[in-house]
Amino acid sequence: xxxxxxxxxxxxxxxxxxxxxxxxxxxxxxxxxxxxxxxxxxxxxxxxxxxxxxxxxxxxxxxxxxxxxxxxxxxxxxxxxxxxxxxxxxxxxxxxxxxxxxxxxxxxxxxxxxxxxxxxxxxxxxxxxxxxxxxxxxxxxxxxxxxxxxxxxxxxxxxxxxxxxxxxxxxxxxxxxxxxxxxxxxxxxxxxxxxxxxxxxxxxxxxxxxxxxxxxxxxxxxxxxxxxxxxxxxxxxxxxxxxxxxxxxxxxxxxxxxxxxxxxxxxxxxxxxxxxxxxxxxxxxxxxxxxxxxxxxxxxxxxxxxxxxxxxxxxxxxxxxxxxxxxxxxxxxxxxxxxxxxxxxxxxxxxxxxxxxxxxxxxxxxxxxxxxxx
Numbered sequence: 001x002x003x004x005x006x007x008x009x010x011x012x013x014x015x016x017x018x019x020x021x022x023x024x025x026x027x028x029x030x031x032x033x034x035x036x037x038x039x040x041x042x043x044x045x046x047x048x049x050x051x052x053x054x055x056x057x058x059x060x061x062x063x064x065x066x067x068x069x070x071x072x073x074x075x076x077x078x079x080x081x082x083x084x085x086x087x088x089x090x091x092x093x094x095x096x097x098x099x100x101x102x103x104x105x106x107x108x109x110x111x112x113x114x115x116x117x118x119x120x121x122x123x124x125x126x127x128x129x130x131x132x133x134x135x136x137x138x139x140x141x142x143x144x145x146x147x148x149x150x151x152x153x154x155x156x157x158x159x160x161x162x163x164x165x166x167x168x169x170x171x172x173x174x175x176x177x178x179x180x181x182x183x184x185x186x187x188x189x190x191x192x193x194x195x196x197x198x199x200x201x202x203x204x205x206x207x208x209x210x211x212x213x214x215x216x217x218x219x220x221x222x223x224x225x226x227x228x229x230x231x232x233x234x235x236x237x238x239x240x241x242x243x244x245x246x247x248x249x250x251x252x253x254x255x256x257x258x259x260x261x262x263x264x265x266x267x268x269x270x271x272x273x274x275x276x277x278x279x280x281x282x283x284x285x286x287x288x289x290x291x292x293x294x295x296x297x298x299x300x301x302x303x304x305x306x307x308x309x310x311x312x313x314x315x316x317x318x319x320x321x322x323x324x325x326x327x328x329x330x331x332x333x334x335x336x337x338x339x340x341x342x343x344x345x346x347x348x349x350x351x352x353x354x355x356x357x358x359x360x361x362x363x364x365x366x367x368x369x370x371x372x373x374x
Contacts, residue, residue, distance in 0.1 A: 003340040004060055004069070004332075006039065008047055011055025011073075013148065013194040019047050019058070023087055023336065027060060027070050030329040031203075031311045032177055032186055035094040037070050043079055043086035051090050052077055058092045059191050062332070064306030069332065070094050071191035095189040095196050098149070099135070104167035104175060108137040120166040120269065127158025127183035128200045130165050134172060135198055150192075152199035158183040163278040166269060179278075182285055186311040203326055204312045208303075211317040218298040220318040222291070227261060229287025230254045234267040234276040246273055248280035253288070263287070291323055305332065305342040 006019040022041045029035035037060055041048070050056060051074060062069035076091040106121045107114060121137075123130040132151050139145045161183055167175045180187065180200075189198045210216045230253045236244040246267075254260055265283050270276035308314055308327060315324040329345040 004062060004334055007059045007061075008050045009057040009059065009191070010050070010053065011057065013057070013191070016050040016056075017047060019045075019051070021045075022334075025060070025332075025334045027332045028329065029070055029094070029310050029332070031326055032096075032181055033329075034097045034100060035070050036091055037072075038089055038091050040087050040089045043081075043088050045088075048088065052088065056090075057191065058090070060092075062306060064304070065309065067188065067192075068190045072097065095191060096187065098139075098145075098189055098196070098198070099173035099176065099187065100171050102135075102138050102142075102145070102172055103169050104134060104138055104172050105141065106168050108141050115169075120168045122164045122166045124161075124164035126156050126160050127180045127185045128154055128156055130161060131176060131180060131185070131187060131200055132198070134165070134167065134176065138172065148195040150195055150197055152197060157200060157202055158185040161278075162281070163272065163275040166275070168269075178282060178285055182282075201311065206308050206312050206314045209315045209317055209322075210303075210308075213317075214303075215300050216298055216303050217316070217318060220316075222318060222321055222323070224291040225289060226257055226259070227253050227287055227289045229263050229284060230257075230259065230261045232263050232265055232280045232283045232287075234265045234270065234280045234283075236267050236270045236273075236276045244273070244276065246276040246280060248277065248284055250284050250288075261287075291325065305330065305344075308344075310344070 004025055006022065006025070008016040008019055010016060019039065019041065022039055024040045025037065027035065027037040037058070039051075039058065039060075041051070045051075051058075056074045057072065058074060059071040060069045070092065072092040072095045074090045075093045077088065079086060079088045104121065105112075105115060106118045108121065110117065121134075123134050125133075132154055135149075136151055139149045158180065159182075161179050165175050165179055176187075184202060185200045186203060187198070187200050189196055191197075208214070227250075229250075231247065231249040233245055233247045236246065238244055263283065265279055267276045267279040270279055310327050310330050312327050313324060314327050315322060327344050331343045331345075332340070333343075334340045
């Protein structure tokens with residue numbers, strides 16, 4: 001398999017060897033989300049025991065990328081038969097999962113018994129500084145994590161986040177996003193040598209238009225939805241007549257769509273007007289019009305995945321529609337019979353009933369978590 005290279009490691013990042021001759025590989029990767037990869041191989045494969053041992057890790061490399069396409073631990077294993085045709089499927093989760101599996105303590109340098117000395121830990125400055133400071137402080141309190149996680153040098157990229165980011169036993173990612181994306185950055189975490197490297201990056205702009213006419217699009221499907229919110233009222237601290245309320249309005253959207261959609265946001269964790277305003281801004285950002293485009297790329301002598309990667313901004317012409325957005329997802333598949341194929345997704349496809357229900361559940365659960373940790 002010349003297109004993808006898969007290396008097996010144990011839980012201590014010791015290299016065990018290559019995984020040659022798999023049956024298939026399917027990697028679902030994304031912009032600021034935890035990707036996964038499924039690797040199917042014969043049950044009598046030479047590397048079977050290395051892969052099925054608890055804590056095993058995989059690194060999948062894609063030609064032309066300076067970092068792994070995906071790296072992470074094997075989180076699920078399963079097999080099926082009959083004998084003689086038996087295969088095993090191993091599923092790995094991207095190492096960016098560190099932002100979901102660690103919580104942000106309000107006093108990360110103190111013991112758990114002293115967490116009550118501060119209500120929140122507030123991180124301020126530009127987006128890159130906030131990401132790396134927040135993660136490094138919480139990695140440092142766990143010796144096993146501190147020994148294997150390093151950070152690329154801070155280049156102070158990304159806009160300054162107004163009022164910073166506050167955290168109180170939340171998953172790191174829950175408080176970092178969407179603030180970091182609004183500030184113009186993506187986050188990567190991947191295996192390098194005997195440990196992990198966490199870094200941020202600024203999405204690149206791919207200069208050429210992808211289209212059927214250029215030979216780069218094989219098929220496509222798109223949809224768009226109108227805004228969910230155009231104005232928000234945020235309720236800050238206080239009770240009854242003492243409670244502070246702040247509002248934010250996206251007048252441009254209201255003018256564009258001729259529609260007013262108002263919502264309320266419980267922002268009791270906002271100590272200042274600026275913090276309530278930041279919460280309102282995040283609600284407006286999440287409620288903006290959504291557009292999605294699912295497409296299948298056709299590689300040409302001048303274009304292939306690697307030239308454009310997840311996180312890049314691209315412009316596509318498809319069916320009379322021209323859309324510019326971040327390449328948010330990509331499904332990269334390799335099989336013995338068909339070789340390598342790439343199916344990227346641009347934008348967010350949100351205007352189906354199922355997607356709206358999922359978003360509603362996500363918002364509800366986030367609100368419950370905020371209440372739970374007060």
